[in-house]
Amino acid sequence: xxxxxxxxxxxxxxxxxxxxxxxxxxxxxxxxxxxxxxxxxxxxxxxxxxxxxxxxxxxxxxxxxxxxxxxxxxxxxxxxxxxxxxxxxxxxxxxxxxxxxxxxxxxxxxxxxxxxxxxxxxxxxxxxxxxxxxxxxxxxxxxxxxxxxxxxxxxxxxxxxxxxxxxxxxxxxxxxxxxxxxxxxxxxxxxxxxxxxxxxxxxxxxxxxxxxxxxxxxxxx
Amino acid sequence: xxxxxxxxxxxxxxxxxxxxxxxxxxxxxxxxxxxxxxxxxxxxxxxxxxxxxxxxxxxxxxxxxxxxxxxxxxxxxxxxxxxxxxxxxxxxxxxxxxxxxxxxxxxx
Numbered sequence: 406x407x408x409x410x411x412x413x414x415x416x417x418x419x420x421x422x423x424x425x426x427x428x429x430x431x432x433x434x435x436x437x438x439x440x441x442x443x444x445x446x447x448x449x450x451x452x453x454x455x456x457x458x459x460x461x462x463x464x465x466x467x468x469x470x471x472x473x474x475x476x477x478x479x480x481x482x483x484x485x486x487x488x489x490x491x492x493x494x495x496x497x498x499x500x501x502x503x504x505x506x507x508x509x510x511x512x513x514x515x516x517x518x519x520x521x522x523x524x525x526x527x528x529x530x531x532x533x534x535x536x537x538x539x540x541x542x543x544x545x546x547x548x549x550x551x552x553x554x555x556x557x558x559x560x561x562x563x564x565x566x567x568x569x570x571x572x573x574x575x576x577x578x579x580x581x582x583x584x585x586x587x588x589x590x591x592x593x594x595x596x597x598x599x600x601x602x603x604x605x606x607x608x609x610x611x612x613x614x615x616x617x618x619x620x621x622x623x624x625x626x
Numbered sequence: 627x628x629x630x631x632x633x634x635x636x637x638x639x640x641x642x643x644x645x646x647x648x649x650x651x652x653x654x655x656x657x658x659x660x661x662x663x664x665x666x667x668x669x670x671x672x673x674x675x676x677x678x679x680x681x682x683x684x685x686x687x688x689x690x691x692x693x694x695x696x697x698x699x700x701x702x703x704x705x706x707x708x709x710x711x712x713x714x715x716x717x718x719x720x721x722x723x724x725x726x727x728x729x730x731x732x733x734x
Contacts, residue, residue: 484663484664492683516659516661544678
């Protein structure tokens with residue numbers, strides 16, 4: 406899953422916008438953004454951050470510096486421990502030509518010390534959008550960890566995992582637990598890139614434009 | 627105390643027993659994997675309600691003496707498969723973590 410391979414797949418799948426949200430990491434986002442620029446695909450700088458409660462949240466930004474600042478905070482809030490490749494795999498770093506240029510040796514497949522509220526505040530403060538990931542999942546979701554979705558929480562939307570989205574017959578404009586629902590491929594393998602895409606008839610320039618469009622559909626419904 | 631002695635004392639039900647001669651030096655109660663990874667000591671007995679397969683990986687990484695699924699929680703089938711292939715002791719108990727800890731208090 407190098408940035409180049411992901412973007413080529415995205416192009417073949419006909420995507421015009423793609424969020425790159427790695428787990429507590431963002432080293433590939435800049436490369437992905439550059440490659441996306443060449444291919445006419447808008448790459449949303451993102452991260453799937455794991456809270457102290459072990460909830461996965463998608464943080465989306467519009468600019469790389471905001472993501473970089475968030476990454477610094479996340480790095481401070483992660484345990485200062487090395488990755489265990491025999492369990493979590495090798496965290497390889499690629500350049501634009503698919504060459505392996507490094508290895509991320511930090512442990513990232515765990516929760517940070519950041520609570521959900523703190524993450525929401527911080528991401529908003531950096532001009533980003535925040536969407537809890539796969540909220541119905543058996544583990545690492547709002548529902549698995551907290552048992553409920555707080556209707557007063559400052560989320561832009563909630564993400565429903567693809568299988569659940571399909572099973573529930575959801576469409577853009579649907580609300581789940583009081584929030585506009587979105588879904589994506591959540592691709593962990595190349596063949597899943599573009600497997601589920603959202604279509605909006607709107608001139609979307611960034612993640613805020615996308616989420617605004619989704620909110621409008623959800624309000625009209 | 628050896629794991630064998632702990633099992634006799636507490637009436638744990640073996641799900642998979644790899645080696646009951648290991649030493650149990652401490653007990654840890656935790657259901658957040660990140661928390662357990664950060665705090666559990668080697669040769670600990672880990673009491674948890676998490677029955678998914680990732681507990682086996684954590685147990686291996688931290689050299690845990692054994693995993694006990696409390697509150698009558700059943701392990702996922704993949705958890706048992708993984709425990710067998712990785713040689714990790716897994717038990718079940720109908721009791722709560724607190725009840726098991728109170729039984730072991732002062733004995734380790």
